[in-house]
Amino acid sequence: MDAAKPEFKAGYCAIVGVPNAGKSTLMNALLGTKLSIVSRKPQTTRKQVLGIFSSDSEQIIFLDTPGIMPRPTTLLHKAMLAEVSKSFADADVVLVLAEANQPFERALPKEWKDYLKVAGNKPIVLALSKTDLIKNKKDLLPLLQHYGEQPEFKEIVPLSSTKRYNLKELVTTLRKYLPGSQPFYDTDQLSDKNNRFFVGELIRETVFHKFRDEIPYSTEVEIREFKERTKGKWFVNAEIIVERDSQKSILIGKSGTALKTLGERARKEIERFLEQPVYLELHVRTKKDWRNSKPALKELGYNASS
Ligand SMILES: Nc1nc2c(ncn2[C@@H]2O[C@H](COP(=O)(O)OP(=O)(O)OP(=O)(O)O)[C@@H](O)[C@H]2O)c(=O)[nH]1
Ligand SMILES: [Mg+2]
Structure with a gap:
């Protein structure tokens, strides 16, 4: 050595x-x-x-x-x-x-x-x-x-x-506090989470930036479809989940304008992250009180056993 x-x-x-x-x-x-x-x-x-x-x-x-x-x-x-x-x-x-x-x-x-x-x-x-x-x-x-x-x-x-x-x-x-060891991951790798996870997070982040009060906290994002294409735009279909129908109406806005702006902003962030043009399809769905529902949390990838 x-x-x-x-x-x-x-x-x-x-x-x-x-x-x-x-x-x-x-x-x-x-x-x-x-x-x-x-x-x-x-x-x-x-x-x-x-x-x-x-x-x-x-x-x-x-x-x-x-x-x-x-x-x-x-x-x-x-x-x-x-x-x-x-x-x-x-x-x-x-x-x-x-x-x-x-x-x-x-x-x-x-x-x-x-x-x-x-x-x-x-x-x-x-x-x-x-x-x-x-x-x-x-x-x-x-x-x-x-x-x-x-x-x-x-x-x-x-x-x-x-x-x-x-x-x-x-x-x-x-x-100083790390053990002597070989690297655990390839040195050019940045995370163990996949693109699908980060795309969901970027949509959630856009909701945090654009909406106030309880809406960001009541929102979760589920990626329904994620298609990486060799030719043409990648395709993402995501569902924004909220707790109440009133929140759904706010997210969608008059004639869908709020959802449209949200989608445009999120798409730009996603394209910057993936370094790819993306077609983003967004839907909003109410899952009543999902923050207090064990099955809903499990479905959304949380550890809700305790
Ligand atoms: N001025 C200044 N602002 C910072 C700095 N680091 C973070 N912020 C701001 O602090 C706010 C919170 O930053 P986050 O990184 O989301 O904080 P966090 O601890 O991850 O927050 P949670 O995930 O909600 O627990 C954002 O508005 C950041 O821009 C810093 O070094 N200087
Ligand atoms: Mg944080």
Whole structure:
């Protein structure tokens, strides 16, 4: 072995934290591509999204998780919590995100700290996210001191995903806690999820951006047909699922105009992601109270056993 070359390391890093902490944005920034959907609204991510970071010296398999409050109110929340628990179990190192621009009690509530006990003996690194929102860098010092006093965190890395500040340092820090190993995935692979999954997520993201109130939270997307063609446009038929007929009417809009704009926006995002022209067919269907229905959640690919 070349003595100057560092040992190759590979392992799993779960990214966890409260809703809106910036978990998905961070994973995208680390991978240099938009893989996981992002919105200004909390609880955007619902299922674990695996993102593979590969360099010459390490492969870090990031697990982006739903932002949750540990006390679930719906069966969907319970299923989201199960996704986070699964990520904790898979992780070699746990990365907790806390927003630098929020009061401590919001950035990392006490109940979340209790919840972190499920990490057991696994090393936990704290990333202080969105530091670009702190104008005076001196204001970071009390935050670093506060989190530095918390015994569960091995290290603290202040960072900004949007300004790409300290991302390399984060990788160097996480690397320390990974085992020496060959890469688990091909180094040009970005995820284990297929195009079908990401297309559904991009449609859901468009709903998060375009609609307000309960609609984003009551919406799920099911891909009914996905045809990759060698000639001509790829074909996607998707069903947008909502909980009530009144929500269905809002999504469709007067003479179908809202659905049409939604479809156009989502199609552009999908085409950018797939690097392919796409024909997107959208329908809206009501599945009454699907967020509290075990069979409906199972059908939609959630772990709704508990
Ligand atoms: N200024 C700034 N905004 C950020 C940064 N990272 C994320 N954001 C914003 O914070 C909001 C939430 O980001 P997400 O990445 O969706 O957060 P999340 O933790 O994945 O949220 P959930 O999936 O809902 O738990 C979005 O509006 C992002 O643009 C950052 O480094 N700086
Ligand atoms: Mg997210």
